[in-house]
Amino acid sequence: MISTLKRDLRAYGAIVATVPKMFMAYSIWVWMSWFVQIIAVVILVAFWRAVFSNTATVGGLDLDTTINYLLLGMIFRAGQNTDVLYEIGEMMRDGRIGITLLRPLDMQATYYVINLANMGLNTLLSIPIALFAWLAYGLSLPNDPLVWLAFLVALLLGNAVMFCFDWIIGCVGFYSTEIWGLSVLRYGFGLFFSGALIPLDMMPDWLRTIASVLPFSQALYLPVSILAGINPVSAMPRIWLIQLGYLVVFLVASRLVFGRALRVVTVQGG
Amino acid sequence: MIEAVNLTKVYHIPDKDPGVRGAVKALFRPRHTSKTAVKDVSFAIEPGEIVGYIGVNGAGKSTTIKMLTGILVPTGGQVRVLGRDPHRERVANARDIGVVFGQRSQLWWDLALRESLTMVGRIYEVDDARFQRLISEFSETLELKELLPIPIRNMSLGQKMRAELAATLIHEPRIVYLDEPTIGLDLLVKERIRAFIKRINQEKGTTVVLTTHDLGDIEELCRRVLIIDNGVLIYDGSLETIKQRFGKYREITFETAADLNGLDVPTGADVLEKGGRTLSLRFDRTQTSASRVSASIMSQIEVIDLSLKEPDLSMVVKQIYQGGLKETA
Ligand SMILES: Nc1ncnc2c1ncn2[C@@H]1O[C@H](COP(=O)(O)OP(=O)(O)OP(=O)(O)O)[C@@H](O)[C@H]1O
Numbered sequence A: 001m002i003s004t005l006k007r008d009l010r011a012y013g014a015i016v017a018t019v020p021k022m023f024m025a026y027s028i029w030v031w032m033s034w035f036v037q038i039i040a041v042v043i044l045v046a047f048w049r050a051v052f053s054n055t056a057t058v059g060g061l062d063l064d065t066t067i068n069y070l071l072l073g074m075i076f077r078a079g080q081n082t083d084v085l086y087e088i089g090e091m092m093r094d095g096r097i098g099i100t101l102l103r104p105l106d107m108q109a110t111y112y113v114i115n116l117a118n119m120g121l122n123t124l125l126s127i128p129i130a131l132f133a134w135l136a137y138g139l140s141l142p143n144d145p146l147v148w149l150a151f152l153v154a155l156l157l158g159n160a161v162m163f164c165f166d167w168i169i170g171c172v173g174f175y176s177t178e179i180w181g182l183s184v185l186r187y188g189f190g191l192f193f194s195g196a197l198i199p200l201d202m203m204p205d206w207l208r209t210i211a212s213v214l215p216f217s218q219a220l221y222l223p224v225s226i227l228a229g230i231n232p233v234s235a236m237p238r239i240w241l242i243q244l245g246y247l248v249v250f251l252v253a254s255r256l257v258f259g260r261a262l263r264v265v266t267v268q269g270g
Numbered sequence B: 001m002i003e004a005v006n007l008t009k010v011y012h013i014p015d016k017d018p019g020v021r022g023a024v025k026a027l028f029r030p031r032h033t034s035k036t037a038v039k040d041v042s043f044a045i046e047p048g049e050i051v052g053y054i055g056v057n058g059a060g061k062s063t064t065i066k067m068l069t070g071i072l073v074p075t076g077g078q079v080r081v082l083g084r085d086p087h088r089e090r091v092a093n094a095r096d097i098g099v100v101f102g103q104r105s106q107l108w109w110d111l112a113l114r115e116s117l118t119m120v121g122r123i124y125e126v127d128d129a130r131f132q133r134l135i136s137e138f139s140e141t142l143e144l145k146e147l148l149p150i151p152i153r154n155m156s157l158g159q160k161m162r163a164e165l166a167a168t169l170i171h172e173p174r175i176v177y178l179d180e181p182t183i184g185l186d187l188l189v190k191e192r193i194r195a196f197i198k199r200i201n202q203e204k205g206t207t208v209v210l211t212t213h214d215l216g217d218i219e220e221l222c223r224r225v226l227i228i229d230n231g232v233l234i235y236d237g238s239l240e241t242i243k244q245r246f247g248k249y250r251e252i253t254f255e256t257a258a259d260l261n262g263l264d265v266p267t268g269a270d271v272l273e274k275g276g277r278t279l280s281l282r283f284d285r286t287q288t289s290a291s292r293v294s295a296s297i298m299s300q301i302e303v304i305d306l307s308l309k310e311p312d313l314s315m316v317v318k319q320i321y322q323g324g325l326k327e328t329a
């Protein structure tokens, strides 16, 4: 049992190791994304300063908390934005799915670890953005290690929920090979309902209810609000439980859908 | 070892009218055309065989291979590979097989070959000592040494194919499926790859299923061939048998001094090609002879040159692809 696990870890570890190497091969891309994100930070701060120009709080949040929350959301957004849909779409279109399925690995587990590696790497790559936000706008981070721990657990749980959610949508690609439209919808909804654009606290009640029922906030609002001090650490056990519930539901559903989708997959080309 | 019973695959191709309106219409009222790519194909392959799987473009070779490897679910019939259903037990099956799709790479585009191979070795859980031994073995047999530090994207087609074979065989699979492994390669690389396939088959007893359009591959490697035509298996047997069966035909070509018209074709011969001042005939060796055919032509027209073609595999296969098996059956 232990040795099987060890061998599996080695195999999935090998897959993970490819991720940073891919990034390294396209360093120009990294520079571009830094540039774009720094501009986004500047616009974001200017916009919210304007919003708060004749009011002290919106939805119970003051200017500093709001900006701090949104900047942190930007830095840790990779947890919510999995690349799964894009990856599956490409794979179906060019037939690489065949190669992937020929590996003696569980495909979903493989992509989960790739997603983790991507999230880690993307977060590391936002360090320069964090640095810029800190220098220019005094981004503040909690000192309490307990807060960081609570954040990390919530981020990993939330990311796993989003991964399973995206996996289910990705499985549609097995039927139609055309999931571009769906992925546009998915990322659009994700941007808004995750709380990446506006903290959920500022939404009217009905909208906030929708946003908390939809899974998008699991990997962004929930963890980041702890880090930004909007939710206290004492609220965590309840949040984790909710996240676990979501995870179980989406994990089971994604396994079911995936099992069915594999039966209809057509491998293009050859 | 590999067993297919009434294997059938029907593809459903969505009909889409062009443009946005077509796309919207397809969304609400999807229509399909069905295409039967493989129909009722049955065969069994024993351990240690090298089987050639041939047929014209679009005959259904790749579709069959995909079903055998477990990545495509058959519409009907059964496959068993090493006693398993390759789709249901995809992961277990994947450990025992290796697959090369000549058109597609399993290697990581941006990684140096050595890194790619290490990765594959880890994924298949090859132990380090064994891995090192195989790398040095392949470095020799596939001449990989200079390629190890080069990323795949910088390789030529022939280099890539050698790399691909190494990656496919690094976990020493019991069965390898090679879908056009020599496509687009020069003669020397082809030779090297054939020698390599032969060697792993002889030394390790690896079972090989090979599709190809290069009959040299077949001639050199396969004692047994399967021929598929329009999704239907039309021949399963030894290469020798079809060669003998069709080997009774010879091809003879004449170059004449004057234009050909109103020529009597000698008995026992058929016209293969006729144009300007050249005439190609095919004759049945059991009914007539080269001298009789040429004498008959020479008596009718002045012949400048003539050539007699030995029956080779390409002629045999051409006849079969053109329906020869049906005629003589
Ligand atoms: N994904 C697919 N969807 C629809 N039809 C397909 C698909 N793949 C193959 N076909 C059709 O099935 C038939 C068999 O294709 P297949 O790729 O198996 O041929 P092949 O024998 O490998 O040909 P080639 O020698 O050209 O590689 C072809 O008519 C092809 O158009």
Ligand SMILES: [Mg+2]
Binding pocket: A270, B061, B062, B063, B179
């Ligand atoms: Mg093919």
